[in-house]
Amino acid sequence: MHYSLVSSPVLGFDLVRLPAGDSAAEVLLRALASGPRELDLLAARHDQGTRAGAWDAVRTAGANVPQITDVLAQVADGLAADDFGDDVAGARLEKGVVRVLQGSTIADADALVRLVHHDVLDWTWSTPLDGGPRLRTETAAKAADVLADAAVSAYLGDRLPDGARRVLAHPYLQAARDMPPVPSAPEDLGEAQAGVAEVLDRLRRLDGTDRACLRAVAEASRPGAGEWASAVHDASWAVHLSDRVRTAAAAQLLAVRAFRAGGLDAADGAAGLWNVVSGVVHAEVVADLLSSDARAVLLRPWEAAFGTD
Template sequence: MYSLVSAPVLGFDLTRIEGGAGVSDVLTRALALTPDDLEVLAEHRADDGQRADLWAAIEIATTVQPTVRDVAGLSKADPDASVEKRASAALGLLQRAPLGTVDGLIQCVRYDVLDWTWSVTDGSEPDRAPQFPPVQRAGEPAPRPVKVQSEAASAATAVICDALVAGYLRAQLDDDTRRRLATPWVAASRRLPERETALGPTESSVRALLDRVGSLSQQDGSRLYKAAEAGRRDSASWAPAIHSASWAVHLAGRIREAAAAQFLLVQAVETSGIPITERAAGVWNLLSGAMQALAARDLVDAATAHRLLGPVLASLGPSALGS
């Protein structure tokens, strides 16, 4: 479910879970990595024995992380609970349970964020296991060339994934496990150069919205909550609009820039102090949709721009969109 193309979905999960802002920070920095950074990261990878213990703990943690599927089991867990109590428990679960999974996050990092670290093997014995083994069946086209990562790229990927999972499962892992997972990334990132996040040709508008969201007043928040409530009553028009904006981002080759904007938005929302209940109730969709429209502001049609940007414009004023 997680991918850079669907970064608004990943952002929706990150903005609702404990540790999500930290995950978004790692993702943002990972998007800006260069080949020269891989060796630095690789030097800090924990050894296989340590990682085996840590990932055994992660496996256990994933079994207790709430999911939307748990709603069905609430009545069985407390059959004597009143309808109102079960409804309240279900709402609380839906507000915080992620739509995606740890596996989905790792796949997104390995094959989307770090897609450039994979290269086609020349047929000689690779130094790493292939991404996908070549399989060809009768009547099917030839398989794609096998892609592999270098040892440095594979080790760097491990460091990044460990840090991401430490944040994604923050509420389910103990302090020591989280620290051991995150320490290699923290140590390596201190040696990496600070880079400006690339946000594409509409960067000024994107940064204007990020700055505005990160400094919301109480009155701003109230207007956003009301706009989100109104948006829920017109949710049928939101889905095709966000799809149109995302398609424009894809066609324009701005997937990485638009994803970075979504991850920075997670951090801005966290800074703003918007309650998680409001984020889940529509504020994230409202802000995320506006950010996606801004990423392709020069490409989306007028109807899409109006649907996605209008609520933010009405709530926060034209300065929020860099106007």
């Protein structure tokens, strides 16, 4: 499976379950905000010689990251082989699924690289008039390498040797010193800006009681199927039709960072809390376009945890 800006909640689901996923989200946020000046700064730090060796380690580490689809099939096969009653099997399956979700990903490091080069930096490519292959400048290609290297370094985290992580992240960290800070809320949302900012701020400031409320709501509602999935589909369609794909992706990536800043972890993400968070963020991004019914479905778990101010 590939990552894409259109399916940014899926990318967020992987990132909240990775130890340094919030750092990967920061890199992607900076990539989304980059323009020609930032590309120049990033490209100037590109070092093909040092990164080549680090990518040998990336390929080795990436091959050892389990994919959700494969591991879930193994869990289901194991349960089918056991002679337990339906209730016992159901409970074991639920625990097995949560355990699997904590240590596996939907896509992989190669998908993250493609996301940076072809989705996030799609504006750097041009198509020749004769219909030939798309082209970009050497500066854009080098800048994309630096951003992708840093994102992969965080994505794979301690699966990579320390030396490889440093080599991949160093050029980006050096260039970032001369760039503006990552914004705390997505831009260009008009009237929806306040709602998104409020959700993100609330996430960052979660206390123990807040976290307990969210966990209880996620446990009770299990968002992810039925009317919730239909409402997410409606929100995603509204994002696409309103040309807010990049803005919505930024909101989801900021939610990844706020999720971790608020003390939520991989187990929370695997147990359904990310669905609650990503759903309410998506609903706020298109609050002016989403039907009242779909919006109510997506906001319901959040409002159950925190009330309606």
